[in-house]
């Protein structure tokens with residue numbers, strides 16, 4: 001019997017294929033699979049309690065995985081039950097959710113996987129579904145993963161801010177640069193104040209917070225205060241990536257003030273559009289850009305000085321002992337004497353204030369590549385998702401994209417393992 005074979009291939013537990021009905025849907029060739037119930041009894045969709053009698057029923061049609069090149073729909077009778085605990089509820093079935101878009105679980109899983117590597121628009125075209133439905137499915141899947149993710153065994157964390165949209169709008173990303181599940185992004189919260197982080201701690205759990213020993217972060221007081229308040233044994237590390245970011249900003253300010261002060265046409269021409277050449281590492285500037293840089297530095301002693309200081313500052317991280325690193329920093333600051341570079345001095349002051357935390361890398365090596373990479377990746381996702389408007393969805397997308405174990409594309413293994 002072909003229907004028997006179909007039934008076992010479909011794996012629709014409790015239902016049998018009765019007949020197939022070819023037709024059309026949205027101008028596409030389609031097949032409706034009519035199914036017949038073979039299980040007796042029902043299960044409450046809320047609490048899982050077995051209920052013998054159905055309360056009432058209606059016909060439901062849900063979209064399923066493509067059958068060859070035909071759209072496929074499963075049609076079956078769905079009951080509501082009168083549960084002694086929950087009242088009247090839709091029954092639970094193994095191949096389709098109680099709520100949400102009208103798709104089978106297998107199709108929902110595939111769509112969620114496809115959304116990791118394709119735009120929602122292309123997934124919609126590929127599966128002949130509305131973009132809104134695709135988003136809804138993806139959001140539900142990610143919400144579930146985020147709610148059920150394991151959080152134990154974390155001792156090293158990272159906190160970083162990211163600009164969102166126009167204006168001074170920041171989100172805080174809290175990550176795990178290294179941990180039992182590899183690097184992962186734990187959560188994204190709106191704002192970068194101590195108050196905004198409170199939500200995160202509530203979600204993460206008090207006892208888990210107590211076990212965190214190290215945190216990698218920017219020199220930003222609200223982050224420091226928040227971690228000090230929630231993790232008693234915390235050692236704060238101000239990492240290279242963040243410190244250098246402030247240094248580059250300072251050098252850029254020198255560039256801007258030079259531009260304003262020296263109005264000469266020739267000099268302005270030299271300076272215009274040279275931001276990235278000036279801020280890139282010297283070893284990475286080659287060819288024409290290198291010539292332009294040399295001309296620029298020859299024309300402005302102040303910029304030359306700032307540039308040299310910028311280039312040498314990275315050495316700080318090559319020291320293995322705190323004493324030597326401290327000595328290096330003193331010498332570096334000495335070179336700022338007799339110069340009038342306000343932004344550079346401010347930077348030096350800031351570093352001075354946080355020096356203990358900066359030199360903490362001497363005792364504890366944390367792989368910093370992840371913090372930097374996460375920042376870049378999140379920026380890309382935000383840029384791509386600029387039209388989304390749904391903040392919760394964007395946050396989940398960032399979390400997924402920056403957590404390798406979540407973003408792994410496994411279109412079929414997931415669907416297979418779930419049935420066994």
Ligand SMILES: [Zn+2]
Nearest residue numbers: 044047083086
């Ligand atoms: Zn119930």
